[in-house]
Amino acid sequence: MLQRAGSKVLAPLTGRLRINVGKRRPVGTDAKSRQIFKATLGLAMRSGLGVLLASAFMTQSSDPQKLWAAFPEWYILGGVSFVAVSCVIATGRNVGATLCQVFQQKLGIALAFAFNALLFYNFQPRLFHSQSEVDAALADGTLLRVTQSFSGEPYMVNNRDFCTVLPFMMGFNALILTLPFASGTRKFAMVNNLFFALTVVSPNDYKDPTRLKAANNTMYQSETIVWNLCIYMCLGLIGVTLSFVVAWIPYPLFAIRNLQAETLAASETIAELLRLMVDAYCFKKKHVDQMHFLRVKLQRKFELATAKKDAMSSLLQDAWWEQCIGLASVLHFKKTVVKPYITLYASLLNSLKAMSQAMRLERYDRLHRSFILELQPDICAVQVHAMALLQEISHHVHAGHTQFHLEHAEALERHVDHLLARFHATQTALYTKMHATPGDVEGTMPLHLFVFALESLAGAMLEFPEMLRLKNHNTTTRIHHFVLRSLQSFVDPAQYTLGKLQIACKVWVALLLASFASVYVFGFASTTATTIAYIMGNQIGGSFGISLLRAVGVVAGVIVPSIALFFICAYGGEHRALVVALRDIFLFLWTTMSMYVKWKGGLDAYAGLVSAFIAAGILLPDDMCPAPGSLTSYANIAQMTLGVLLIVSVELLLWPSSAFILVRKNVQKHLALVQGAFTILFEHSLKSEGAMDPATLDEMRVIVQTTVPSLLAEQEVLRKEAMFEPRLWRLAFSQRRYDKVIETCEQLLVHTMILYKVVLWFQHQRPQDVAKRMSTSSSSVTEDSVVLTSPREAWTFSTSDVGAAIHDTFDTLHVLFGSQFWYADVDQAALFSQMKEAFRGADSDRNGVLDSSDVKGLLLRIFEQSGAVPLDALDQYVADFMDIVDPTKSGSVSFPAFMQALENGLLLEVELQSKAPPLKRLDSIQVVVDASPLLTPSSCEVLPPMDIEILGGVSHAYDILDVETCSLLDATTAMRHSFASWVLEARRFQGLPMEELLLLNSLISGVSGIATNLALLEETTVQP
Structure with a gap:
């Protein structure tokens, strides 16, 4: 038990030792890793089981008039493997995650079906009844025979039908891209819309693309086509339902x-x-x-x-x-x-x-x-x-x-x-x-x-x-509010930002180009367009990263399963049951391995997912065993690669922005928000003695708890994506440097959160507690010693000094992460940072310009470092310096003018005469301002050191950029010392209530942490 003596001397604490056994902490590394392996493998095997269940729908019918046993004979669109693909993509880590994917995919598929059913119910693609109609259509350009195709087989394109359907198809895609749908809904809506439109608009027979559709075949009528679209929609619904089922087998994952x-x-x-x-x-x-x-x-x-x-x-x-x-x-959950x-x-x-x-x-x-x-x-x-x-x-x-x-x-x-x-x-x-x-x-x-x-x-x-x-806690009210918020999001202007519209436009243009390629190169195969719909990168880094991983997944999911399927069909012979058994075993094993890579996480997770659903399409074709010379597998690689190239090309041409640049812009936004929070939480709090209106406090809460953390999460994603970008003319991406930048930004958020919590805590102190503690604190001192002086006046210089230094550092970092230094090397960034620090050191009154007194102080420091003490003639040196650096004769030097002078080679030298000691005779000291690079770059002959020595003097060059201290940290130290002196002055620590002391001390500590992290961030930006 904790006890306190009645006197001021603390009584010694006593205790007993009790030996007990707590929670087991195994040293072996296999304890946790084995558990993670089993859990990940279990998730992957569930996906494999789902694909096996999906393969049951591929069972072919013994009836020659019917291809699949599970579907009617009038279903002619094919693509039954979409059941397995949907199952793989919709699988989640638990029932809830799977249900989310199920809902998003069902909504996307339903939207695409509803639109295309309405479109093709009212529009019948043309069917040709005779060869004469075909010849006439070829003559007037309605039909186009494509002879140079990827498959090598000629096929027909009905230009009129395609141009009729294309605006509706792309209009639907534009609507889906623009409206604030979830990612899964958007992808599956566009994927199914592209498949429906490009498949139905084809004038060729679905089984034999080298022949036109038979006009007397009722299966090609609008009503039958709509029912075919309904069946294909059901394929996706069956797939996502299977993914939901396997989340419960062998036991549910809640x-x-x-x-x-x-x-x-x-x-x-x-x-x-x-x-x-x-x-x-x-x-x-x-x-x-x-x-x-x-x-x-x-x-x-x-x-x-x-x-x-x-x-x-x-x-x-x-x-x-x-x-x-x-x-x-x-499950007793609320x-x-x-x-x-x-x-x-x-x-x-x-x-x-x-x-x-x-x-x-x-x-x-x-x-x-x-x-x-x-x-x-x-x-x-x-x-x-x-x-x-x-x-x-x-x-x-x-x-x-x-x-x-x-x-x-x-x-x-x-x-x-x-x-x-x-x-x-x-x-x-x-x-x-x-x-x-x-x-x-x-x-x-x-x-x-x-x-x-x-x-x-x-x-x-x-x-x-x-x-x-x-x-x-009322469920009905909360459901009503949720539905209302969801509907309002469709008319919320904040959902339709310029950046989102630009991304939608880029994806839409890529889909348009892919649609033309699908029709005129790949025989109405929608793989190129659907690849773009699946990728939909927001920036080049995202596209390159996803594209690289997708390429790895495509190669793994196409090559190996194609080889396996070839040997299974070759050696299975006429034993259909054996072929199905071997195929399903390999499908289960390959899906399990691929999804294990996906669930394990890491950079290759997306490649595992792609490999799984690509392999499902390869191993579950419409024909159980394709012809040995079939190019279907390799056509998938070619079409997917073209889709990747299209979206990357469009992003390069339309509003190009790389992940490398976006991560730097992200840091800029982060710093701007932290700077604004610092201004309000520190500077405003001190001026108002801790008071703050609720609206401003709520704004700060959103910044420190929502906006800035989301920027940090986005920053980490962009950093990973920037690693995949080709550098071309740019320097190599320094992962170590940006890891340090992100770490420092996280620390900035921690210190800003401290400021916010301090101010919030001070606002919510109970008045009775404040009065009680003030009386308790002041009861031991006399009334004369209690001085409740407002800190506003006493802190004016110190807080404004550190505030100006912090704001100046924020501005410097904003420039260093800005467009001026996007492609600069670290030496250029270091030079700019040194110039800013030199200017800060010379600007004694922190007004942003150098006047004659600031220049005089700068020259005096030069003399001190040279061991000389000038007694006169310093004003003339100041005038000479101002004439060179201030060509407009304004009487003050701005930072751009100061930087331009240094870039042009401004050099200050102190020449000490060797005939007399420099510290005793002032007339033996001369200051030379070498302005030759500024005034006459080619007309002044620079004397070598030996010639200067012959003339009787020793010249010591001084680099203005050689600063010894950090003005930001110096200002922070001065602020801390000023505050400490203010607390001790007139024994203020006795009269100030404890709440105010905690507020001020914690604010000072938080600001010191911000200053330290800003200095570290500036140092990190100039490191390789």
């Missing part, structure tokens, strides 16, 4: 069960992280950077905790689909309770990250030990009660309670209040007794951040029941 397992373990994850950090911060005597294993362990724990948060968010979407079919009540719990988990994780930052900033100065010895019991008490409260919340959440009372809440709130009061009293006593210096106050800033993060963690749990109570 996303709800997986989500419940993750949420049950969430409290343990938070408790483990909190225990590690409290122990490391309160009981260790070394800096966290000196404890290698602890640092690595914490980093790994945070990675796993973040992965758990992402997994729970993903499973929550899948669980929603399972809830739609009534599984929520069966989404409206679990979703806020996941939000709570994310908030607690952010608080733990803030505590981790405090540990990294801690330097264990002389007051740290005294603080910790006094606060250890209170911190441990808050930790214990916080974890007990989290366990209680977890129990209510998994029981599905929407309203509940937390028994541990009162105890936790009491211990938090006691911790803050004790912290304030201890701080006042130590600062007074130890005669604290500004350096001591700076040393306690990480402790303030740590205590704030701990209080924020407790506060988030205390507010959870009220947040849950205000949430709408």
Whole structure:
């Protein structure tokens, strides 16, 4: 039990050692990997089982008038393997994910069927009744005989029918591309639309493309064609239904069960992280950077905790689909309770990250030990009660309670209040007794951040029941709102951005070109066009990445299964049952292997998926054993490759934008949002003494919790896609550098989140608690010593200085990631960064221009570095410098003019006469401003060093770009020191309430972290 003595001296803690056995932690690496292998293999085998079930629909009929046993004799479109293809693509990791794919694909197939059924019911492709009609059509251009085709066999094209159907087909594609449909719906709608239109519009016989359709055959009439389209739609529906069935065999894979397992373990994850950090911060005597294993362990724990948060968010979407079919009540799941719990988990994780930052900033100065010895019991008490409260919340959440009372809440709130009061009293006593210096106050800033993060963690749990109570739990109302939001999205202008319309236009143009190629080169085969519909890359990097992986999957899914099918048919002979058995065994094994690659994840996952559904089409042809000389398999490769080339070519010609450029633009957007958040959360908060209106605070919440994290996720995707881009004239893509950039951007978000949580916490403090703590804090001091001076005036210089430095660094990074440096090498970027730093160092008043006083200070620093102390004539040197760098005679030098002078070779030299010591005689010192590159580049002869020495002087060149410090970090250090001095001045630490001290110290720590990460990001951009 934690006890505190009545005096100010902390009573020694006593305890007993208890040896127990906890959770098993195997050292062997096969424990988890074997479990992952079994789970992944199980998913892959389910896909293989689904394809086997789909192959049953390929059973051919013994009736010579009927091709397939499962379909009527009037079905002539073929493509029955679409059942297996749909099954492979729709398979998900669980019932919910599969159901999502089933819905999207069914909707896409249904949209394509409805449109084409209406089109071909009202439009009958022309049928020729006699050879004379054919000859007349060939003569007037209605019919075109294509003799140069990929198959080598001539076929006919009805230009009039094709030109009639083409506008409707492409209009449907344009509508699908423009409207905000899901990706699966969009792909299957276009794939089926292209197959329907290009197949039906063909004037050739479906079984023998070298002959025209027979006009007296009723199967080619509009009504029969519509029924054929209906059958083909059913093929896709059967396939997705099979994928849903195998999600239940041999046992169901419920996303709800997986989500419940993750949420049950969430409290343990938070408790483990909190225990590690409290122990490391309160009981260790070394800096966290000196404890290698602890640092690595914490980093790994945070990675796993973040992965758990992402997994729970993903499973929550899948669980929603399972809830739609009534599984929520069966599995005792309530989404409206679990979703806020996941939000709570994310908030607690952010608080733990803030505590981790405090540990990294801690330097264990002389007051740290005294603080910790006094606060250890209170911190441990808050930790214990916080974890007990989290366990209680977890129990209510998994029981599905929407309203509940937390028994541990009162105890936790009491211990938090006691911790803050004790912290304030201890701080006042130590600062007074130890005669604290500004350096001591700076040393306690990480402790303030740590205590704030701990209080924020407790506060988030205390507010959870009220947040849950205000949430709408009525299912009918929520369904109504969901349907309304879904319908409103179709008329929401935010869904129709310029970028999305450009992508739709590029894909549409590629589909148009592919349609012409399908008709006039590949005999109405839709593979080229459907390949584009499946890929639909948003940028060149995406197309190259998907195209490369698709090419790997196509080669694997075509070559090997084609060879296997050849040998099976060759040696199976007339034994039809043997051929089917061997084919199905190979199909199951190949699908299982391919889908294992897909479910394993990684860069080759898409190749595994492509290999699986391509192999299904190869091994399940309309003819069980194609002719040995058939080019069908290789035609697939040619058509798919052409589709890839078309979409890449269109993206190169229409609004070209590579993933490499997009990732740099993404960083620019990220920095702009962080800069805006910094302006409001730090600068505005200080000016308004912590007050902020709810609308602005809500805007900041959207930025730090939604917008910036989504940009970071997109940034990671773009980085992977940029690896596949051909570099051509550009430098090689530095994966190491951009890994560091993404890591630094993530840290910027962490520090920005700290600022947001600090400001949010300060807004929601209870007035009675504030009054109570203020009275507690000030009760031990006299009224005369309480000085409640507003920090606005005292902080004017210091905050404006660091604010200007941070904004200037943001602007510099915006330029470095902008179009000016897209194709620049690191030396050019480093030169620009050095110029900016040199200009910052010379600009003493931070107004963005150099005046004569700034130039004078710059020249004085040159003399200091040269060992000379000028006594006069400095104004003349300033005038000479301004004449060269300021050709407009404006009296000030902007950064562009300063940069232009340096680019032209501006060189400053201090010439020291050797006849006398430079520090004693000023008249022996001369400053030479070498302006020859600026004024007369070819007329000035530069003397070699030997000639200068003969003339009696020693010349020392000074490079203005040789800066020794970082102005941003210097400004941050000055701000911290200024704040520390302000706290100690007139013993303000006694009169300021603890809430305000935590606010200011945490803001300073967060801004220091932002400044450090900005400096690191600027350094990273100039590294190879």
